[in-house]
Amino acid sequence: MMKKFSQFLTVRRPSELLLSGKVSNPHGALLSRSFVSQAVARPNPASDGDSGKVFVDYTIFKGKGALNMSPIPPKFSQLQSGCMKVDRKGAMMLNFFPAVGPKKYDWQKKQGFALSVTEMGSLISLGPSESAEFFHDPSMQSSNAGQVRKKLSVQPLGNGGGFSFSLNVNNSVSKTSDQIYVPVSKAEFEVMRSSFNYILPRIMGWDRLFNPQLPASVNMNPEPEMEPEMEPGMLLSPDPEWDR
């Protein structure tokens, strides 16, 4: 039992026996990169409403920062007909932590960036020398819009050797600007690509189409359904392209 309180997350136990990895290609460049992939020891999640939940992630620890990714399932709502529809798509949450010492990351300064399905598609299809930038406003369409601006920049590291992930957060109220930088090796980026391909249809809820009996996260107070704005007959008319 640890008595002392600390605001830093210290990685205490390596989950993998990896010492180092070296990947070379024959066209000159030798890529030598030391990377340690360890499970983030997460604090106890909230108990209310979380019972039965499952927490999964993948974390990349580097010298200047750590990048943790964790999928968020979609929310469903049940219609009066008994049908289910996706009320809110899920996302791939990227959490960035700045390093404050060897294998020490400041949990309090974490900055999150929730990749949408389309942004995941952008990263999956990223060529080895391409780059991508995404801009988010966490308070978009509220009265606080524009106060916080986040920019995720993904740039090639060169030599076909992965990408730098760099998150900028500008807060015009607190007058602060944070940047956290994590280099992602080609191998780690392939883990992202492979797991994004797995996650993408599932955070759109498409797996429920083929396994409708599975329990899902259902929003019990969905918005009123949209009949007033629609002619119901339109959708119900037989579709000449696909008459079920």
Place this chain on the structure above:
Amino acid sequence: MMKKFSQFLTVRRPSELLLSGKVSNPHGALLSRSFVSQAVARPNPASDGDSGKVFVDYTIFKGKGALNMSPIPPKFSQLQSGCMKVDRKGAMMLNFFPAVGPKKYDWQKKQGFALSVTEMGSLISLGPSESAEFFHDPSMQSSNAGQVRKKLSVQPLGNGGGFSFSLNVNNSVSKTSDQIYVPVSKAEFEVMRSSFNYILPRIMGWDRLFNPQLPASVNMNPEPEMEPEMEPGMLLSPDPEWDR
């Protein structure tokens, strides 16, 4: 509650925080594209026979039109032996909506195009500078054959930056010709490719082979089985290549 009836679908709430996306590659071209991906607010689906169904989709909203895609599961029929077979393969329904104003799409003018498994294979394997065309007749093999002709044309946008999807519908009875055009970014096309790879074996019913206990959509009035036309012995004879 909205009182006023409108035939237009107004997207009322963004489901994602995406402001804009910019993808560049180092070989000259800067691809700057603003795209907003939002959940289509769907009207209440029909209640008869739909209870327990799940509605999932992915929609691309652009200036001149929107493209919604939604997988359709296969139909099974049960044989007298208790076995199940696919009675009708599923499809990937593409629905096109013309824009009638900023973020306003005319729901009544939607045009559908149900991609077959092979057409999905054609799009999955499409190289960045290749194109594809598909022709459908919704009334094929009925007395109305030839009245309506649909053409889906998928053309590269240039600079490796995705594809234009353009649907032409010619109706020789109503003497109308509609065209709806939606540019699909490289990121959005990758969402299509990734989700098509997920969906393809499932709309062929192959997931049931490994999860036979899952409920499936069963056609209760299948066509008479085909014994009269076959020698049953042929299929039942031991297969020298694979003797189970």
Place this chain on the structure above:
Amino acid sequence: MMKKFSQFLTVRRPSELLLSGKVSNPHGALLSRSFVSQAVARPNPASDGDSGKVFVDYTIFKGKGALNMSPIPPKFSQLQSGCMKVDRKGAMMLNFFPAVGPKKYDWQKKQGFALSVTEMGSLISLGPSESAEFFHDPSMQSSNAGQVRKKLSVQPLGNGGGFSFSLNVNNSVSKTSDQIYVPVSKAEFEVMRSSFNYILPRIMGWDRLFNPQLPASVNMNPEPEMEPEMEPGMLLSPDPEWDR
């Protein structure tokens, strides 16, 4: 109800609205290919032991022949400890049918070729201008070995446009030699590739590792287990690399 007996399978009802497909690439060649993909109407499978089974496939109909592919799940056996192991891996059965007229295929002359997991890997990784050949002896290691020899040859069609699948079967007893040839378009080959990727881990039984409660095809009379040939202690000794 059809009264007349026929040994030919006549495709009676198109399951898809596809009229034709045209795929072009910008480097000169225009690939124009008419293909019709339809569900094979299968005769009633055997009832003994088949109850609860699910039959799924994908069929390519061409002028000179048809190619039907259908996955075969693995067989499991239960050990005395209650554990399950794969007793026999599954396969991807390819069935070839020669054409005997427009949209008519001779069911009696079907020839099968069961692709192993590794042969599936060979086709998945086949470059657009590469070719592959596989040789099977259905009676290998029996007294009839060498009587029947099968060769599956997969050759590029040119212009990046798919592959020809050609099956040769030589029977030294009946002195017959059959060849069935089916050209497979790039789109159809992509359906094979995508569904092979889906099927590959499943015909190795790997999905059971994560869903052990699912029912599986269990061989009730497995071979005697192999203790006499092994020192049990060897396997049971703690593995220093992965001590569970």
Place this chain on the structure above:
Amino acid sequence: MMKKFSQFLTVRRPSELLLSGKVSNPHGALLSRSFVSQAVARPNPASDGDSGKVFVDYTIFKGKGALNMSPIPPKFSQLQSGCMKVDRKGAMMLNFFPAVGPKKYDWQKKQGFALSVTEMGSLISLGPSESAEFFHDPSMQSSNAGQVRKKLSVQPLGNGGGFSFSLNVNNSVSKTSDQIYVPVSKAEFEVMRSSFNYILPRIMGWDRLFNPQLPASVNMNPEPEMEPEMEPGMLLSPDPEWDR
């Protein structure tokens, strides 16, 4: 029943009808390789705690050695809140066996190497002429650290024809050094790639997120949770990027 004890595993029954495989490419080189892929006949796994387990694998038999790969599922722990989290990620266990004669492999001299998720990503993304090296110390962070050193080297075979897998194990206590070499054809490497893509999200436990009701391997004596080291409020504060 075999009476005689043998420390060698003799492969007694081929599970596949494959005689040989030949893959050629048009650029000169003819790749001719004879490979036999057979199920390893495994001895009876331990009965304690293993009931209900499923054993699956894929094995490559070559002249000088055999390479068996077998996925290891993750371990979960249940939090006091009822939530589940991944306590230890799974791995892809590679087991190497030296050959001691035609189709005879020395089971006692097996050497294991557990690929982490990131190492799997490295192999999935390996270009045809790239190579990779991984170093493991099975006793890392114990008092025996450094006694045993393992190096897995993956080198291209040339002509785009797969990779050599070579495992070196140096034991400084027993003063022994073992090397086992298995050439992996392009087709076999594609089986690895395809099955790694399937396994990767699952050994991270991500499939449980969408199927939380499935039984999982739960560690009943997890480490004490980490609240003392964390401010619980930090994680529980609403995340502005994704307010669930």
